[in-house]
Amino acid sequence: MPSSAQRFRLAPLVSSATCLAGLLLMGACTVGPDYVQPLAPTPDLWSAAVAGELSKDEPDIERWWTALGDSVLTELIRQAEISSLDVAAAVARVREARALRGIATGDNLPSLTLSGAYSRTRISENATQFPEGEPGEGEDGEGPAFENPADFWSVGFDASWEIDVFGRIRRQVEAATAEFQASIEDYRDVLVTLYAEVAASYIDVRSSQARIAFARSNAEGQRRSLQLTRDRFGAGLTSALDVSQAESNLANTEAAIPSLEIQLTFAKNRLAVLLGEPPGTLDELLDAPAPIPDPSEGITVGMPGDLLRRRPDIRRAERRLAAQTARVGVATADLYPRFSILGFFGLESINFSDLGNPASIAWGIIPGFSWNIFQGGKIRNRIKVEYARTDQAMVAYELVVLTALEEVENSLIAYAKERIRRERLADAARASQRSVELVHTQYLSGLTNFQNVLDTQRFLFQQQDELATSEGQVVLNLISLNKALGGGWALEEPTAERLSARPAQEEGGR
DSSP: OOOHHHHHHHHHHHHSSHHHHHTTTTOOOOOOOOOOOOOOOSSSSSOSSSGGGGBOOOOOTTGGGGGGGOOHHHHHHHHHHHHHHHHHHHHHHHHHHHHEEEEHHHHHSOOOEEEEEEEEEEOOSSTTTOOSSTTTTTTTTTSSOSSSSEEEEEEEEEEEEESSSSSSHHHHHHHHHHHHHHHHHHHHHHHHHHHHHHHHHHHHHHHHHHHHHHHHHHHHHHHHHHHHHHHHHTSSSOHHHHHHHHHHHHHHHHHHHHHHHHHHHHHHHHHHHHHHHTTTTHHHHOOOOOOOOOSSSOBOOTTHHHHHOOOHHHHHHHHHHHHHHHHHHHHHGGGSOOEEEEEEEEESSSSSSGGGGGGEEEEEEEEEEEEOOOTTHHHHHHHHHHHHHHHHHHHHHHHHHHHHHHHHHHHHHHHHHHHHHHHHHHHHHHHHHHHHHHHHHHHHHSSOOHHHHHHHHHHHHHHHHHHHHOOOOOHHHHHHHHHTEEEEEESSOOOOHHSSSSSGSSSSSO
8 A cells, every 4th residue: 555655646737748738828837746735644532541531622722821820930931932042043034934935936027137338349450351441441442431449338128037837936936935834833833842941941940949948948847856856865865876867867958958959040041041041130030939830720632633733843844745745846847848038128339429319229039948858867857856855745744743642642641640649749748747746746755766757757858849849740741731732822923023123134126
């Protein structure tokens, strides 16, 4: 059975005979395959078991981060859209693609060149056949036939126009238009990634702050236990071993804080760079700890087919497939002749003062054609190259679709399962907190040894640290899900202000 890429390959629309007949009828035809948008195989439903618990409504994820209810995050994302260097580069690529489309479109129109020249030439008398008489005299020997040396003045327009009989230029415009549309999807994909990275870095900041707060809280409790053991040792109620173990326990907890502070600094610096700012710029804004955002509403995932409409990377791959399909027609057009019209209109005179005289008018029209009738198989091999590239673009499109489905499935299960894990860790942390309080009371009453105090304190710190990490991971998985669903962009193209960043360089119609 042929592959989907092979099935996509289309035969050229018209044969040579058909095109030639159309030319005789003063018509035009477009060779090469017409593009048909592929139908990528997508399942009817998400296969992840957890998807049954989620809404199948059309997802409203253009501003998905607002569901987290964090005004600082919302402001950071707004600032990122304005000042991100990744967005600036993507906008520049859109401007480039738009200009390339303008170049391709310009080939449809005649080209007109204004030129002027002046020359002064002396003809060799020994190398020129003069009429009877002295060189430089007329046939009657009385007046000069021409001046030697002679002046020559000319000014005028040269024009050329390729008549696009077989659609070579139309296919070029088609390809350039599809590439321009792909560049817009690339811009949107940059936004999707940028928003997700800004949100993820912000969650890393808040998660690190929560872990640091738990570490410091546990260190404070362990510091009180250390003082208690020292007091009891001084009163002869316990041994020096309890003091040493309490000191070790406190030191281990305090040693975790610098590592967490490093992670916090890294997350702040990453966030600053995403906003196009130097590292450290956001320290003042983010220094005050804040809780990890928690989504206030449920999420909707839509249907698998929604991905084809939402994800910019899929839309971009589809547009690049369309552009490559058009290039097959560009290569196929080289099998047929090219028809063109050349012309000129100008003024020519040996005297500058006579240029305005109607007798100085010169013009010409030159219809013509060129046909590569033998190229050693190069043209047909170029066509094969473009077909092979089209097959590659089709495979790339299918791979992007499958990867998108995989990312959504993985994000769905990761989000749901991490929520369950977070709830269990919260239960464990509360139980550990009660255990610390109970064992401390028992230790003071002499009902247990200090080792149980140390064990419960260490376990409480471990559970609280894992809980803070899991709370952050739940939101990170939600961010990944929204990114996988293609959230974070609207249908509008980049703003006119962005696309006109360098208007002085884009003026003029040439």
